Amino acid sequence: MTSxxxxxxxxxSVSPAATxxxxxxxxxxxxxxxxxxATWKHGLSKxxxxxxxxxxxxxxxxxxxxxxxxxxxxxxxxxxxATNLQRKYCRxxxxxxxxxxxxxxxxxxxxxxxxxxxxx
Amino acid sequence: MTSEAELVALIPRWLAQTHGVDVxxxxxxxxxxxxxxxxxxxxxxxxxxxxxxxxxxxxxxxLHGLVQVALPxxxxxxxxxxxxxxxxxxxPWPEHDYQEKQDLLQIVASLGWRAMGCxxxxxxxxxxxxxxxxxxxxxxxxxxxxxxxxxxQSWRQVGQISQSAAEEIRRGAGGSLMALFRFCRxxxxxxxxxxxxxxxxxxxxxxxxxxxxxxxxxxxxQYFLAELARLxxxxxxxxxxxxxxxxxxxxxxxxxxxxxxxxxxxAQIAYARLGLMFHRYRLLEAIEGSGPLETxxxxxxxxxxxxxxxxxxxxxxKGLGRLDEAVLxxxxxxxxxxxxxxxxxxxxxxxxxxxxxxQGRTADAERVLTExxxxxxxxxxSVCGADAKFIFADLLRAQGRSGPAKALFARAxxxxxSLGMDWFAAYAAVLLAETELAMGEAANAEAEIRWALPxxxxxxxxxxxxxxxxxxxxxxxxxxxxxxxxxELRQKLSRGL
Numbered sequence: 094m095t096s097x098x099x100x101x102x103x104x105x106s107v108s109p110a111a112t113x114x115x116x117x118x119x120x121x122x123x124x125x126x127x128x129x130x131a132t133w134k135h136g137l138s139k140x141x142x143x144x145x146x147x148x149x150x151x152x153x154x155x156x157x158x159x160x161x162x163x164x165x166x167x168x169x170x171x172x173x174x175a176t177n178l179q180r181k182y183c184r185x186x187x188x189x190x191x192x193x194x195x196x197x198x199x200x201x202x203x204x205x206x207x208x209x210x211x212x213x
Numbered sequence: 214m215t216s217e218a219e220l221v222a223l224i225p226r227w228l229a230q231t232h233g234v235d236v237x238x239x240x241x242x243x244x245x246x247x248x249x250x251x252x253x254x255x256x257x258x259x260x261x262x263x264x265x266x267x268x269x270x271x272x273x274x275x276l277h278g279l280v281q282v283a284l285p286x287x288x289x290x291x292x293x294x295x296x297x298x299x300x301x302x303x304x305p306w307p308e309h310d311y312q313e314k315q316d317l318l319q320i321v322a323s324l325g326w327r328a329m330g331c332x333x334x335x336x337x338x339x340x341x342x343x344x345x346x347x348x349x350x351x352x353x354x355x356x357x358x359x360x361x362x363x364x365x366q367s368w369r370q371v372g373q374i375s376q377s378a379a380e381e382i383r384r385g386a387g388g389s390l391m392a393l394f395r396f397c398r399x400x401x402x403x404x405x406x407x408x409x410x411x412x413x414x415x416x417x418x419x420x421x422x423x424x425x426x427x428x429x430x431x432x433x434x435q436y437f438l439a440e441l442a443r444l445x446x447x448x449x450x451x452x453x454x455x456x457x458x459x460x461x462x463x464x465x466x467x468x469x470x471x472x473x474x475x476x477x478x479x480a481q482i483a484y485a486r487l488g489l490m491f492h493r494y495r496l497l498e499a500i501e502g503s504g505p506l507e508t509x510x511x512x513x514x515x516x517x518x519x520x521x522x523x524x525x526x527x528x529x530x531k532g533l534g535r536l537d538e539a540v541l542x543x544x545x546x547x548x549x550x551x552x553x554x555x556x557x558x559x560x561x562x563x564x565x566x567x568x569x570x571x572q573g574r575t576a577d578a579e580r581v582l583t584e585x586x587x588x589x590x591x592x593x594x595s596v597c598g599a600d601a602k603f604i605f606a607d608l609l610r611a612q613g614r615s616g617p618a619k620a621l622f623a624r625a626x627x628x629x630x631s632l633g634m635d636w637f638a639a640y641a642a643v644l645l646a647e648t649e650l651a652m653g654e655a656a657n658a659e660a661e662i663r664w665a666l667p668x669x670x671x672x673x674x675x676x677x678x679x680x681x682x683x684x685x686x687x688x689x690x691x692x693x694x695x696x697x698x699x700x701e702l703r704q705k706l707s708r709g710l
Contacts, residue, residue: 116230119223120237126311128238133277134316139238147231150224163221168311170505 123164127171135175145174228437240274249278253287256296259632268304269399273313276301280317284324294325295430319473322431329430333389339394343440343475344404344447345555346515374399375414382421382428393418393437400444402453403593405556409633415441432472439468439478443485450488451596453636458489480509484518487525491532499529520546524561531568540568559597567604569612578608592670599628610644616653622648643703645678650696662699669702 124146132140149170157166240248252275255261266272284297288328298321306314323333342348361478378396396418403411419441446461469478483506490499503526508617510519523546531539543565550558569578582605604694606621622645629638642665646658666686685698 101556115223116227119220119227121306123220123223124227125239125273129273129277130311131314132238132242139241143236143238144524146226147236150228153221153224154228157221157224160218163217164311167660187498203444 123167127167130168131171131175135172137175137178137180141178142175145178146171148174215281221537224401231659239270240417242278245271245274245278248275249283252279253283253297256300257293258418261300262620266300266304268306276304280320284321289324289328291325291328291430294321294328296536297321298325298431315473316423317529320429322473325431327350337474337477339514340436340440340474341515343397344401344444344481347556348397348517378418382425384428392435393422393431397437397440397444400441404448406593408452408633409598412445412452412633415444415448419445435468436472436478439465439472442468443478443481448483449494450485452634453492455489455492458485462489477513477515480506480513480515481518484521484525487522491525491529494532494622496532500526500533503529520549521556523565527568528564531564531571536568536572539573540565543568556589556597557597559588559601562588563597563601563604566601566608568586570604570608579605582608594628594631596632596634599625599632599634599637602628603637603644606641607649609643610648610651615648619645619648619652634670636671639665643699645670647696647699647703648701655693658699671710 099135100180127146128139128142131137131145132139135142137145138145149167155168157163239245248271252261279297280301284293287293298318301314301317304314306315306525326336374392374396377392381392400411400415403414419438422428422434422438422441426434429437442461442465446458446465449458449461451453462482466479466482469475469482472478483502487499487502487506490496504521507519507522507526510516510522523542527539527542527546530536530542543561546559547561547565550561562581566578566582566585569575569581582601585601586598586605589595589601599657602621603625606618606625609615609618609621622641626638626641626645629635629641642661646661646665648656649655649661662685685695685702
């Protein structure tokens with residue numbers, strides 16, 4: 094699992110169950126707009142966008158102050174996480190390209206992979 | 214509707230309840246794009262029915278697909294961008310929705326501006342610099358605009374610039390209203406030479422724009438309505454019509470909030486309000502507000518405006534009697550200005566000279582005020598030139614050099630009058646009268662006060678000011694000018710200047 098939310102549920106303090114209306118409103122007014130932002134502005138798949146927004150919520154538990162501007166804070170965090178994710182994808186794509194070139198040249202793709210990673 | 218704080222409080226519960234659950238995320242990208250392409254074709258063929266435009270989450274994804282994928286895939290024309298813009302603009306999007314609507318509209322407008330041959334970044338630069346006639350113009354703008362650009366003399370071309378702005382508005386839909394950018398820069402420059410003319414011209418063109426609902430393509434009409442309201446507000450502030458200025462600035466603020474880049478407009482309104490705070494003697498507020506606003510301007514890369522915030526802070530410090538701090542700040546800002554920025558430099562030297570005078574450093578005051586007067590052409594009536602003459606005259610008066618002081622006060626008064634700054638002319642008349650009284654010219658002093666009283670009576674003042682004004686009025690009726698009341702009135706009037 095890539096999502097930190099899925100990895101470490103123990104960090105989340107479980108409150109009494111919210112009503113379904115409250116969760117629906119949360120889904121519609123907070124979750125979905127952030128997923129759309131990550132999807133369309135940053136070009137992520139819906140699945141990646143969902144995991145990323147959940148990660149932003151996990152960060153919010155420790156850091157977000159309700160007296161500030163929560164929406165602006167969450168938007169900024171989603172933008173930053175999305176940028177990081179895109180960078181990660183770019184690095185992976187470059188490595189994949191190197192490996193495939195090696196394969197084409199009939200070299201062992203795993204031979205010096207550690208050097209390539211260090212080079213990145 | 215749950216409040217922001219309540220929504221935030223729901224985050225732990227949300228995470229707990231969605232742990233391991235496949236939370237719905239709306240339409241898949243591919244499906245959204247497919248629907249977007251279909252929507253675009255039906256929009257082009259004018260086959261959309263209102264029931265299809267219900268703003269649910271699927272439709273929001275479709276709109277994102279339309280704006281970010283489907284529309285850019287086509288050969289975007291001004292008309293196609295405008296059609297999509299109108300479609301989104303009409304949708305009743307909740308305001309708190311992460312500015313999704315504004316983001317979408319910005320993307321469409323950028324595509325449309327590109328189709329017109331305008332770089333969207335340059336449009337933003339023009340909006341940032343609309344009130345700064347010295348700021349360089351982007352290349353696209355200079356190549357598109359015919360005739361004169363602002364070269365420091367464009368304020369003389371009243372008829373030509375105003376006429377082309379009016380013609381562009383009358384042309385109606387389809388225009389970028391580029392001539393209005395030139396008009397706004399011209400007004401900002403005209404404010405320095407003829408405040409009343411600038412105010413009247415801005416109001417005239419604004420009214421024309423108000424009556425032309427089809428002018429512009431995207432948010433241009435809304436933007437220029439707001440910008441022109443701001444410029445009228447600035448003219449009113451310079452002319453001393455502060456209540457009127459506050460009303461216009463409120464109107465401009467409301468207008469900017471409806472444009473695609475509201476931050477720049479909001480910051481400029483905040484700056485104009487900072488100036489009003491100073492004039493209304495709310496000096497501590499002006500000092501507190503200047504720092505954060507300066508930071509905002511720096512973040513927006515609007516350096517001239519950032520410097521102006523520091524000037525207001527220094528003026529407020531001087532007003533509070535914190536002269537050492539004020540002088541240090543004025544000296545630091547003045548050192549960074551060049552002779553190329555004549556208006557700004559003259560203004561700064563005048564403030565610095567005034568602060569030196571209050572510190573008792575008369576030689577320094579005389580030196581910088583002389584430099585200020587030399588920088589400005591003698592024949593040219595301007596706000597900064599009139600201010601420099603006025604402050605120099607006050608220095609001479611304090612030194613007991615009544616003859617030259619009288620001559621300079623009289624010139625400053627005339628310049629203020631020609632600029633449409635009646636209140637400042639009346640204030641100059643009060644000082645002129647005081648100087649004439651000191652010279653034993655009671656009849657001349659009385660005439661000056663008689664002329665100034667009706668203007669001064671209209672002005673908002675502290676209660677002591679009204680008391681001094683009443684005493685002075687009474688003494689004038691008895692044909693014996695009360696020099697004590699005159700001095701008292703002058704001191705009260707000098708607050709906030």
